[in-house]
Each structure stands twice: as structure tokens, then as C-alpha cells.
Ligand SMILES: Nc1ncnc2c1ncn2[C@@H]1O[C@H](COP(=O)(O)OP(=O)(O)O)[C@@H](O)[C@H]1O
């Protein structure tokens with residue numbers, strides 16, 4: 413375990429001495445949020461506090477595959493690398509960009525889940541998307557819906573200035589401002605992509621082809637008409653059960669328009685558990701390589717006629 417700066421240790425003590433609830437971690441990429449989340453969680457379990465972590469970083473996931481938000485309940489003396497999430501929410505992309513609704517709904521659902529399972533403290537580890545306007549909107553609305561007791565802000569320079577300004581007017585949380593030591597390394601974009609590829613590859617190891625009868629499975633978006641959509645080959649999808657809980661993720665691999673069915677490569681099974689299919693917007697190969705990003709409007713297959721009026725693609 414990395415030796416934490418005194419300032420970070422003091423923040424952990426203060427949080428543990430105060431009313432618990434949601435602890436929201438706020439900061440850019442590579443600022444130590446995940447490291448802090450685990451140190452705080454481990455310290456909480458030492459004190460007998462029932463604690464969970466929500467991994468809301470869909471790009472550099474710690475718990476569960478990328479493109480999902482994961483919830484994990486933390487045991488005493490945790491071995492974090494061995495922990496598996498008990499709940500997931502499919503966001504559909506490796507970044508909250510273009511998926512802000514899913515990111516906010518998912519984090520709230522996971523927090524509800526955490527408190528229902530008896531957590532007194534729920535640490536929300538977030539992505540590094542903080543830049544205006546999208547990052548600000550995302551953080552503002554996540555904080556608004558979660559109503560944290562504590563916000564821990566990790567700042568290198570002045571990158572959180574405007575977010576901290578608009579948070580300044582609210583008094584329902586304690587704000588802990590932490591400086592990021594210069595020893596915290598930054599990771600290159602290439603390395604991030606490779607970490608993500610490996611995480612997908614681990615997830616899909618041992619996955620099998622699962623056939624889904626589209627007549628029995630609800631798809632979102634509802635007008636995607638996926639049975640005959642060869643252009644959706646390799647698309648990442650979320651798989652839900654009949655209560656709307658995310659069971660896991662899969663890759664669309666085979667299309668049978670006449671039978672109105674598809675096959676999905678996924679570790680989730682059996683197919684009878686799967687009631688819902690949610691389309692993501694990236695295409696993946698089973699070893700985790702991202703081959704294409706598909707904008708949501710293209711996934712919906714809504715195209716414009718020469719006159720400019722929208723129509724459903726492929727249907728005359
Ligand atoms: N206080 C610290 N001192 C030195 N290195 C750190 C510290 N906190 C984190 N690190 C290292 O910095 C890198 C990024 O930390 P991480 O917690 O993953 O950041 P984030 O979750 O904000 O992206 C990791 O390699 C981690 O081991």
C-alpha cells in the first residue's frame with residue numbers, strides 16, 4: 413500500500429469521525445481518487461463500519477468491466493484486486509460523454525442498492541471528467557442526486573475552481589480539499605486503452621454464445637430493429653433481468669433476421685434470465701480491442717431522406 417500524505421490521512425480520520433452516508437470523490441484523471449477510496453474503505457472496515465465502493469469510472473474500471481458502474485461491498489482486511497462487484501449498471505460507453513443520463517441514473521441506482529444491503533458509508537469513485545461544460549454538468553447532477561455527506565476534492569492546480577465555486581453555496585456536505593502530490597504519476601492515453609482492453613479481455617474470458625429471441629427480449633432503444641442489422645456486429649450490449657438489473661455485458665456476434673434472433677457473446681447465462689438488451693455505442697472484439705465508436709443516432713438507425721425528414725433506415 414502507498415504511504416498517503418498526512419493531509420489525506422487526516423481527511424480519512426475526519427470522515428470516519430463524522431456522520432457517514434455518501435462520500436463523493438471529485439478530481440481529474442490520475443489524482444489518486446481510486447487509491448484514496450481503497451484507503452478510506454479499508455480504514456472504515458477496521459472501525460467496524462459497513463462500507464461499499466461504487467466504481468463510477470466507466471473508462472478505468474476497478475470493479476466490473478469498463479462501460480459499467482459497479483458496486484462492491486468491502487470485507488474486513490480487503491484484497492481489492494480480488495473483489496467482484498455484486499451489482500452492475502450498464503452505461504454503454506467507455507466515457508460518460510454522450511451517456512450522461514445513464515451515468516447519473518446508474519450511480520443513483522448503485523447507491524440505493526448499497527444502502528439497501530446495509531452499507532453505512534458508500535464511497536463514490538468517479539471518472540476524471542471534470543472539464544466544463546460536460547464534466548461540470550455531470551458532477552453537479554451526480555452530487556445533486558446523491559446528496560453526499562462528504563466531498564473529497566483532489567486538485568493538482570486550479571482545475572476544480574469552477575466546480576468548487578458552484579458547490580460553495582451548499583451546506584449539506586463537508587468539503588475536504590486535498591492536494592495531489594507531484595509523485596502521483598500520469599498514465600498515457602495508450603496505456604489507458606491497453607488497461608481497458610485487458611479488463612474487457614478478462615471479462616470475456618470463458619464467455620459463450622447465448623441465443624436471444626428478440627420477440628421475448630425488450631430492446632433499448634426500442635426502434636433499433638436489431639435482428640437484421642449486420643452493421644451492429646460487435647456492438648457492446650448490456651443484459652438485464654426481468655427486474656431491470658444489469659446481469660452483465662455482451663458483444664453482438666450473430667444475426668438471424670428470419671428467426672428474429674441474435675447471438676451474444678457473454679459470460680452471462682442462461683439465456684432464460686435475460687429479459688432486456690441495451691445497446692451501447694462501441695464495437696469490441698472478444699480480446700477487448702475497441703474497433704469502432706458508433707454514435708447513438710446511428711445505433712438507432714434513424715436516417716434522413718433527401719428531403720430532410722427523418723425516417724427509419726431500411727424501411728421504405
Ligand atoms: N498519494 C499518492 N502518492 C503516490 N502515488 C500515488 C498516490 N495516490 C495514487 N498514487 C498512484 O498514482 C496513480 C494514479 O492513482 P489513482 O488512485 O488510480 O488515480 P485516479 O483514480 O484519480 O485516476 C496510481 O499509480 C497510484 O498508485
Ligand SMILES: [Mg+2]
Pocket residue numbers: 445446447469472537538
Ligand atoms: Mg480511478
